[in-house]
Amino acid sequence: MRDDHIISAKHLSRADIESVLDRAAEIAADPGALADRHDGKLLGMLFFEPSTRTKMSFVTAMRRLGGDIVDMGPVDQSSVKKGESLADTVRVVEGYADALVMRHPLEGSAKMASEFVDVPLINAGDGAGQHPTQTLLDLYTIRESAGFDDLTVGIMGDLKYGRTVHSLAHALTNFDAQQHFVSPESLKLPRGVRYDLHEAGASMREHTDLEEVLETLDVLYVTRIQAERFPDEDEYRKVAGEYQIDAETLADAKDDLVVMHPLPRVDEIAADVDETDHARYFQQAHNGVPVRMALLDQILEGSQ
Amino acid sequence: MTDDQQLRVSKITEGTVIDHVTGGQALNVLAILGIDGSGGEEVSIGMNVPSDRLGRKDVVKVEGRELSQDEVDVLSLIAPAATINIVRDYDVVEKHRVERPGEVVGVLRCPNRNCITTKDEPVDSRFAVLEEGVRCAYCDTIIRESIAEHIHVD
Numbered sequence: 001m002r003d004d005h006i007i008s009a010k011h012l013s014r015a016d017i018e019s020v021l022d023r024a025a026e027i028a029a030d031p032g033a034l035a036d037r038h039d040g041k042l043l044g045m046l047f048f049e050p051s052t053r054t055k056m057s058f059v060t061a062m063r064r065l066g067g068d069i070v071d072m073g074p075v076d077q078s079s080v081k082k083g084e085s086l087a088d089t090v091r092v093v094e095g096y097a098d099a100l101v102m103r104h105p106l107e108g109s110a111k112m113a114s115e116f117v118d119v120p121l122i123n124a125g126d127g128a129g130q131h132p133t134q135t136l137l138d139l140y141t142i143r144e145s146a147g148f149d150d151l152t153v154g155i156m157g158d159l160k161y162g163r164t165v166h167s168l169a170h171a172l173t174n175f176d177a178q179q180h181f182v183s184p185e186s187l188k189l190p191r192g193v194r195y196d197l198h199e200a201g202a203s204m205r206e207h208t209d210l211e212e213v214l215e216t217l218d219v220l221y222v223t224r225i226q227a228e229r230f231p232d233e234d235e236y237r238k239v240a241g242e243y244q245i246d247a248e249t250l251a252d253a254k255d256d257l258v259v260m261h262p263l264p265r266v267d268e269i270a271a272d273v274d275e276t277d278h279a280r281y282f283q284q285a286h287n288g289v290p291v292r293m294a295l296l297d298q299i300l301e302g303s304q
Numbered sequence: 305m306t307d308d309q310q311l312r313v314s315k316i317t318e319g320t321v322i323d324h325v326t327g328g329q330a331l332n333v334l335a336i337l338g339i340d341g342s343g344g345e346e347v348s349i350g351m352n353v354p355s356d357r358l359g360r361k362d363v364v365k366v367e368g369r370e371l372s373q374d375e376v377d378v379l380s381l382i383a384p385a386a387t388i389n390i391v392r393d394y395d396v397v398e399k400h401r402v403e404r405p406g407e408v409v410g411v412l413r414c415p416n417r418n419c420i421t422t423k424d425e426p427v428d429s430r431f432a433v434l435e436e437g438v439r440c441a442y443c444d445t446i447i448r449e450s451i452a453e454h455i456h457v458d
Binding site: 107108112115126190191 | 419
């Protein structure tokens with residue numbers, strides 16, 4: 001099996017991360033410089049569940065590198081609908097493309113798929129598991145906004161099912177970062193992630209109340225509490241309101257606190273935060289293009 | 305009565321004696337071996353018998369069958385103190401303790417219903433063996449308690 005698949009942030013070292021971020025910064029400074037770099041190359045898009053930002057930023061990144069995409073299209077118009085296995089689908093599409101990007105609703109799907117293909121495969125989200133390329137753009141945004149030294153990061157919301165949270169938490173163990181996890185009891189980090197952080201010697205604490213840590217944070221990473229995860233709606237209503245922030249909530253925060261969100265948001269960050277200097281989530285989304293260009297450039301170079 | 309004396313009183317002709325199994329786990333040992341009686345195997349079980357080493361232990365004796373390494377690997381998860389005695393012509397010709405493997409493949413079902421290994425895909429389950437428990441190599445789910453409940457025998 002080739003070793004340049006991007007499956008989990010667990011496998012990204014600080015050197016791996018900084019190499020992609022440095023390249024992304026060069027690309028962001030001169031986006032047109034790579035216009036013909038991967039002329040004729042094709043990226044296979046396998047999105048088994050909906051995506052807006054991730055999919056569009058990969059398409060944009062590939063086209064800005066001079067390449068193009070081949071897209072499986074919606075699942076209900078593909079052979080998946082006829083009962084084709086994931087293993088068969090990826091084995092077919094690898095014959096059409098130089099690299100694959102895959103999103104799938106099941107955990108471990110990207111790892112399994114990578115075992116069946118000979119072209120690099122990038123995990124663009126596997127169920128509640130991992131989303132490593134989101135993490136790279138999150139880290140790019142953090143480095144740009146707050147730096148990586150002596151960092152205190154709060155991660156709030158659905159920590160149990162949030163794949164962006166799992167990947168970010170793993171990746172932050174490479175840096176001098178204290179991690180504070182804020183969530184309802186029922187949506188705490190899964191045992192596997194806590195195990196990894198413990199093994200990595202990460203500095204981490206868990207909280208149910210943002211107020212306990214807000215004043216110390218350099219970065220607050222907010223995710224949506226998903227109503228569909230709760231056994232009944234009353235349970236959801238009881239907790240959801242406690243994990244929403246607005247400009248007033250942030251009155252006690254550091255002036256240079258950076259508020260991030262993988263998007264889409266619903267009501268966990270009020271619109272009045274958008275107007276503050278804390279808001280960084282739209283810039284975060286824009287950073288997806290140079291970061292994914294850097295990653296694709298690295299992978300496509302390696303696969304030549 | 306010592307463990308050795310117990311072994312002497314009920315020897316088998318050819319096969320395996322799995323001794324020092326954690327008390328109450330004998331039926332799970334049979335499940336790992338895929339033995340449910342329908343194949344006509346000759347099996348003796350002692351459950352919760354006194355043991356010098358463990359206080360209480362189970363003993364499983366299977367006539368005409370030697371265990372594969374995969375089977376021994378999984379056994380080690382539910383009976384870490386077990387000893388495997390290979391018997392030929394009434395004599396114990398090999399005796400060794402089980403050792404915890406680095407991973408077990410194809411014998412445990414991941415409890416995460418959203419794990420790709422639980423679907424109809426051409427992939428075996430694969431679990432890394434941790435100091436305490438096991439961990440799915442695909443979805444990272446950790447099982448610490450009641451590992452035997454996740455044994456999956458076709």
